[in-house]
Amino acid sequence: MEPGPPGSSRPTEPGPCLSSQQGADQAASASLQSAAGAQPGRHSLAVAAVLPAGGCGERMGVPTPKQFCPILERPLISYTLQALERVYWIKDIVVAVTGENMEVMKSIIQKYQHKRISLVEAGVTRHRSIFNGLKALAEDQLNCKLSKPEIVIVHDAVRPFVEEDTLLKVVTAAKKHGAAGAIRPLVSTVISPSADGCLDHSLERARHRASEMPQAFLFDVIYEAYQQCSDYDLEFGTECLQLALKYCCTKAKLVEGSPDLWKVTYKRDLYAVESIIKEKISQEICVVTDIEEDNKYVSHLLEEVLKSELNHVKVTSEALCHAGRDLQQIILDQCYNFVCVNVMTSDFQETQKLLSMLEESNLSILYPVVVVSVHFLDFKLVPPSQKMESLMLIREFAKEVKKRNIWLCGLLISYPQDEQEH
């Protein structure tokens, strides 16, 4: 088994800029422990995850295996890892990748500062990849920092939209029933063809469900099932819940999942992922200015305008003169869009302060950060051409910060001051 990169195999911070999530996760952790019969602090429930990521993505129809296909210039698997890292009580995440993709995977872990990740060699089928992940958790191998969990989550690396509440539900159910899995209503009806390629019969759609991920198991149940598994099942099986039933007589509890649990399979799914991510990260905007009262007024106006454009938007305000303590929290809460209003200061002073804070926070490692630098011009005092000239510097700033995934643009608003005062 390949240990993860240095500093990656023991739970420290759950990834960049997420520490504010920790409080919420600790609350979830407490509810998990109590729901699962464990007592916080005394006997915590050890939970690990296995992510099969060793496929070639044949149905995607592109040379790059789909788990490594870029979404907003970041590999798909990184979003799934981030989703699991946000869950404080998952102590270890074991990812199964092919030998040829091991270095690519290590570079992704390094670049996006993923934590608690260990890598194992994938198998020639998904079941074999999962089995390899379980072996890594089961055996106290030399120099292995992994310990056997009580509960193991299995989740496809190409299902990036997994939320903590779904994970909590399947883990809690697995603790009680031995196995649990997320399900969704069928969209198409399932039919059974006859040998001559005609309809033999169809299944009543309302009485059937689609099996999705995440799934969770008592570790001993699923590990035993894989150890007993026939070669045929390892080769052609697609359902872990079935292995628990067939080899351990364990009937999985089925948990209704959210619509976002679908698996990225075809090229169109990449476009869907990108649209969903863009929508998620564009819903919150932070207005930053150097004057407190200006903040509220500008923020209110902006919120009213944006609400007519976006289905829901949250505009928060922060005056940088507070040394940004509230802004730090806004960044930690993962706001990715900033409007920096330069009213009183020299052209870029506020914007530069904000850019420095954003660069120090590493926020833009995970998603692009957008900063709109707003400048006002009283064209009766200053000829627009002169003001524009002084603002050209923004192009240099923009080139520099783009290297750190911060997208900076300028907005010049010119109006006669005296008219504005009426």
Ligand SMILES: Nc1ccn([C@@H]2O[C@H](COP(=O)(O)OP(=O)(O)OP(=O)(O)O)[C@@H](O)[C@H]2O)c(=O)n1
């Ligand atoms: N030998 C394999 C095959 C698949 N997987 C993983 O299992 C998950 C779900 O499988 P699937 O959607 O079938 O992925 P691929 O096999 O890559 O897709 P395809 O069938 O189109 O080739 C993916 O994260 C995939 O990387 C794996 O770990 N090992």
Ligand SMILES: O=P(O)(O)OC[C@@H](O)[C@@H](O)[C@@H](O)CO
């Ligand atoms: O068969 P695939 O490898 O595409 O998908 C594997 C699993 O995601 C799929 O079987 C789910 O229905 C849950 O088990």
